[in-house]
Amino acid sequence: MASQKMVLFGYLMVAAALLIGATADTHTVGNSLGWTVPPAGSVAYKTWAGTRDFAAGDTVVFQWSNTHTVAQVNQSGYDACSATNAIGEIHTSSPYNFTIASTDPYYFICSIDNHCKLGMKVKIQAGAASSLNASAFFTILVALATYFSSLV
Numbered sequence: 001m002a003s004q005k006m007v008l009f010g011y012l013m014v015a016a017a018l019l020i021g022a023t024a025d026t027h028t029v030g031n032s033l034g035w036t037v038p039p040a041g042s043v044a045y046k047t048w049a050g051t052r053d054f055a056a057g058d059t060v061v062f063q064w065s066n067t068h069t070v071a072q073v074n075q076s077g078y079d080a081c082s083a084t085n086a087i088g089e090i091h092t093s094s095p096y097n098f099t100i101a102s103t104d105p106y107y108f109i110c111s112i113d114n115h116c117k118l119g120m121k122v123k124i125q126a127g128a129a130s131s132l133n134a135s136a137f138f139t140i141l142v143a144l145a146t147y148f149s150s151l152v
């Protein structure tokens with residue numbers, strides 16, 4: 001009897017771990033706009049980033065046609081639109097997939113001509129936990145609480 005409860009508890013914990021692990025998401029920069037010189041300036045990518053719920057482990061996909069690049073830079077490179085101190089290589093072929101490693105801010109610009117100054121720049125920062133993770137975990141907690149309260 002007691003061992004059956006332990007087995008069920010084990011299943012629930014595995015289910016919780018799977019739900020949390022399975023929520024890694026993919027974010028296509030700019031959605032249908034893609035990675036390009038945005039028609040109304042950098043607000044396009046600010047707005048896009050603001051609508052996304054980034055989490056560590058998620059993948060950010062830059063997709064473009066024509067001549068563009070993805071250069072990861074630090075904040076001053078982002079502010080100045082300079083890829084001189086790019087972090088790692090400058091990616092010249094689409095698509096480029098970037099995996100969010102932590103909750104640090106990540107800055108990306110296009111290093112071609114004045115594209116960055118025209119708004120081809122995006123800042124991406126993951127939150128502590130995505131709302132999907134939180135809701136999945138909450139569901140499991142409720143299931144556990146319901147189960148254990150039924151034992152009394």
Ligand SMILES: [Cu+2]
Pocket residue numbers: 036037067068069110111112115116120
């Ligand atoms: Cu460009």
